[in-house]
Amino acid sequence: MAGDPLTPAVSERICKHMNDDHVEAVLAYARHYGGAAEASTARMLSIEPEAMRLEVDGQPLSVPFDHSLSDSEDAHRTLVAMLRALPQS
Secondary structure, X not given: OOOOXXXXXXXXXXXXXXXXXXXXHHHXXXXXXXXXXXXXXXXXXXXXXXXXXXXXXXXXXXXEOOOOOOOHHHHHHHHHHHHHOOOOO
């Protein structure tokens, strides 16, 4: 089953969910995939086919995906896979 196209409204919905319910995951994306190892805060600003746009400690940061996202379901699978690939501490 295909997901919704990655429209601005879908991006906003994903970002709201991540920022409201998965704050630590967003920070982990910034630290591990964005190279901001010392980051203390991170907010997801948008999900685009090529990258997620974050605000990390007040500064913009782009975290590229390993492929171009096709839809909202692909975005969900990719974000989950990125979290699962993180080293366990």
